[in-house]
Structures are given as structure tokens and as C-alpha cells.
Amino acid sequence: MNKWYCSVCHETLTSENKPEECETCHADSRMIMDFESVPATLEQVRDMARKKLKGICAAYPRCDGNFDKICQKEAYGKPIGLGGAGQGHSFKANVESLADVKLNTSVLGDHFEPDTSCSFLGIDLDFPVMASSTAGAGKYNDAIDETMFCISVLRGSKEAGTIGLRGDTWFYTLEDHPSLKAMEDINGYGIPIFKPRAQDVLKKLIEKAENLGCKAVGIDLDGCGSTIMARYGQPVFKKNVKDIEELVNFSSLPLITKGIMIPDEAQKCSDAGAAVISISNHGGRVLDSTPGVAEMVPLIRKKLGDSAVITADGGIRTGYDVLKMLALGANAVFLGRDIIRAAVGSGALGVKLHLEHIRNTLKKAMFMTGTKNIEMADSRIIFNG
Numbered sequence: 053m054n055k056w057y058c059s060v061c062h063e064t065l066t067s068e069n070k071p072e073e074c075e076t077c078h079a080d081s082r083m084i085m086d087f088e089s090v091p092a093t094l095e096q097v098r099d100m101a102r103k104k105l106k107g108i109c110a111a112y113p114r115c116d117g118n119f120d121k122i123c124q125k126e127a128y129g130k131p132i133g134l135g136g137a138g139q140g141h142s143f144k145a146n147v148e149s150l151a152d153v154k155l156n157t158s159v160l161g162d163h164f165e166p167d168t169s170c171s172f173l174g175i176d177l178d179f180p181v182m183a184s185s186t187a188g189a190g191k192y193n194d195a196i197d198e199t200m201f202c203i204s205v206l207r208g209s210k211e212a213g214t215i216g217l218r219g220d221t222w223f224y225t226l227e228d229h230p231s232l233k234a235m236e237d238i239n240g241y242g243i244p245i246f247k248p249r250a251q252d253v254l255k256k257l258i259e260k261a262e263n264l265g266c267k268a269v270g271i272d273l274d275g276c277g278s279t280i281m282a283r284y285g286q287p288v289f290k291k292n293v294k295d296i297e298e299l300v301n302f303s304s305l306p307l308i309t310k311g312i313m314i315p316d317e318a319q320k321c322s323d324a325g326a327a328v329i330s331i332s333n334h335g336g337r338v339l340d341s342t343p344g345v346a347e348m349v350p351l352i353r354k355k356l357g358d359s360a361v362i363t364a365d366g367g368i369r370t371g372y373d374v375l376k377m378l379a380l381g382a383n384a385v386f387l388g389r390d391i392i393r394a395a396v397g398s399g400a401l402g403v404k405l406h407l408e409h410i411r412n413t414l415k416k417a418m419f420m421t422g423t424k425n426i427e428m429a430d431s432r433i434i435f436n437g
């Protein structure tokens with residue numbers, strides 16, 4: 053008899069041939085591997101993702117939306133895949149704006165163990181890094197089932213000591229919504245972010261999330277330009293301040309407004325009662341030629357003041373990047389493409405390994421900048437010439 057490993061629930065399965073399905077979590081055979089292949093390192097997870105995402109994403113050591121990368125190469129008329137909109141300027145700006153931020157090295161002082169713990173919307177997290185809301189991985193090379201993708205992200209996040217967000221896309225419906233199915237699987241320990249659908253549809257989705265015990269909900273306001281949603285009978289809309297107020301008042305859950313890129317709109321969302329201003333350009337996927345997110349974080353922090361809860365995402369690949377975003381003014385950050393690769397590569401195990409790696413490099417960055425805890429991550433650790 054051979055032993056097999058389920059990368060979603062970590063169960064050991066015993067059978068002569070590869071099982072069709074995990075008897076515990078019902079993941080299909082794509083998530084099951086022989087024991088020899090179980091990845092122990094992030095590099096192995098990325099190798100597996102590279103194979104599974106062939107032609108879509110090569111899991112490059114530097115994921116920056118450049119023309120030499122397959123996601124951006126010959127992009128004309130091609131589905132967006134993991135790439136950025138247009139010529140990828142916004143995608144590139146995210147990575148470049150973070151690279152432009154330099155950290156001050158601090159070597160004097162008492163020895164210390166960095167404390168990465170934090171609180172986000174009243175949830176205690178081991179570190180201020182969350183899996184971002186993403187959707188659609190199930191359509192890439194048929195490498196993963198969409199619900200198992202969502203479950204992998206939420207479970208891997210929880211196992212790593214944090215919480216996962218989940219996205220929404222054209223093949224998610226009120227009746228069949230992989231994000232909400234995964235929320236049920238994890239007893240609500242997650243945050244669904246919905247597309248800016250019609251208000252009545254959004255209310256039904258938010259109500260479902262609330263009944264499942266989710267910790268918060270959100271709307272990716274920058275998803276308002278999606279044409280594929282309308283093509284599949286699920287139109288999306290620009291939202292005004294009244295719409296946001298209506299959604300804030302509709303539910304007892306904190307509302308995250310994701311996709312904010314200008315201080316004035318951050319202020320309007322905050323005034324409308326949004327609990328979190330999520331600075332994001334959707335990984336450069338909705339409008340080409342925006343500034344990098346790292347450029348906007350200090351401006352929006354300045355506008356909103358110290359008490360606002362601000363998240364940032366876009367181009368964050370390492371713990372050093374995480375620390376930069378925190379020092380620029382974010383309270384927490386989200387990771388997009390890296391978590392997709394980790395989940396497609398090796399399910400919940402891949403997500404856990406990836407997030408643990410980020411936490412380790414965050415700790416190193418904190419140690420070498422003299423940042424003892426998350427509250428201490430501020431502009432003093434950024435080199436200003």
C-alpha cells in the first residue's frame with residue numbers, strides 16, 4: 053500500500069493508487085500527492101506552481117509585470133491571466149515604488165526578538181499580512197478546483213496565524229459562490245470581498261457572509277469596470293457615497309472599501325463609515341498607468357490621520373516590502389499573486405509555507421531596522437537622504 057498526502061487538509065491517505073478524492077475534505081486528486089513530493093520549502097512550492105501554471109505564470113523570482121514575463125508578453129487581445137492591464141505600467145509601478153523605498157539599518161541597542169503580532173478589526177493576528185481577495189484560479193490550466201483554491205487560501209492563512217480574504221468573479225453566483233462555500237468550511241474565519249454588484253445582490257451576499265460568521269466583508273470598488281461580469285449577467289457598478297453608507301448600515305460587519313487610490317475618495321469612504329480603507333490598484337489590473345500603491349499610502353495616511361485603519365496591497369513580495377508598507381502608513385497588507393501561486397502549487401500547505409516565509413523575512417527586516425513591534429514601524433525607519 054502507498055501513502056498519499058492531501059495538501060488541503062494534510063490528511064494521510066493509504067491506497068495502492070492515487071486516490072480520486074480525499075476522504076476527509078473531499079479535495080480531488082489534483083490536491084493529492086505522494087509523500088516523496090510533499091514540498092518542504094517555498095522553492096518546491098513555486099516549482100510545482102510553475103508546472104501547473106505553464107503558459108500563464110512562470111513563478112519568476114521577480115514578479116513585476118515586465119514585458120519579459122509571460123503574463124505581460126504579447127498581451128494584445130490575450131486574456132489577462134495573472135498580468136496587469138494594458139502595458140503593465142501600474143503592475144510595474146507597484147513593484148518599483150516599493151523598490152524605491154530604502155530602509156535605515158540600525159545595529160546599536162539592546163538585543164531583541166521582534167514581535168510581529170497585531171490586531172486587525174479586533175482579530176488577533178500573528179503578523180499583519182493577509183491573503184488578498186483573488187478569484188478565478190480554477191480557470192487556469194484546470195490546475196485547481198475553485199472552491200478548493202478558496203479553502204486552501206483560508207486554511208493556509210489560519211494555519212500560518214493570520215486570516216484570508218477571498219474574491220468574487222464572473223462565474224461566482226449568489227447560489228454558487230466558491231468564496232462563501234470556503235467561508236462555511238472554515239466556520240466564517242475569513243473576509244469575503246465582493247464585486248460592486250447591484251445593491252440588492254450585494255445585500256444578499258453580505259447577509260450570507262454574516263450568517264456564516266465572517267469577520268468582515270468588503271467591496272472591491274475598483275472592480276466597477278469589469279465587462280466580463282456584465283457579459284455573464286452579473287453587472288457591476290460604480291458606487292457613490294450613499295451606496296456605501298447603505299451597505300455600512302445594512303450589516304453589523306465592518307466594511308472594507310478596497311481599491312482606493314486617491315486621498316479624497318479615501319476620506320469619503322471613511323466618512324461613509326467604511327471600517328477599512330484598502331489602498332490598492334488591483335495589482336495593476338484595472339487601469340494602466342496609476343501610481344504605485346507605495347506612493348499613495350503616505351498621502352492617504354496623511355489625509356485620514358492616525359486612527360483610520362488602512363491596508364495596502366500591490367507588489368509586496370517579501371517581509372522587507374511588508375515593513376516598508378507599514379512604515380509608509382499601512383496597518384496591514386495583502387498578498388495577491390504570491391498566494392495564488394502558493395495555493396495552486398500546493399494547496400493550504402503552500403499558502404502556509406509562503407506566509408511563514410513572509411513572517412520570517414518581516415522579522416528579519418524588523419530586527420535590522422530596530423523595529424521591536426508593529427506599532428514602531430513608522431517613517432523613522434525609512435531613509436530620506
Ligand SMILES: Cc1cc2nc3c(=O)[nH]c(=O)nc-3n(C[C@H](O)[C@H](O)[C@H](O)COP(=O)(O)O)c2cc1C
Nearest residue numbers: 184185186187219220272334335366367387388389
Ligand atoms: C488573478 C487575480 C485575480 C484577482 N481577483 C480579485 C478579486 O476577485 N477581488 C479583488 O478584490 N481583487 C482581486 N485581485 C487583486 C488582488 O486582491 C490584489 O489587489 C493584487 O493582486 C495585489 O497585487 P499583487 O498581486 O502584486 O500582490 C486579483 C488579482 C489577481 C492577480
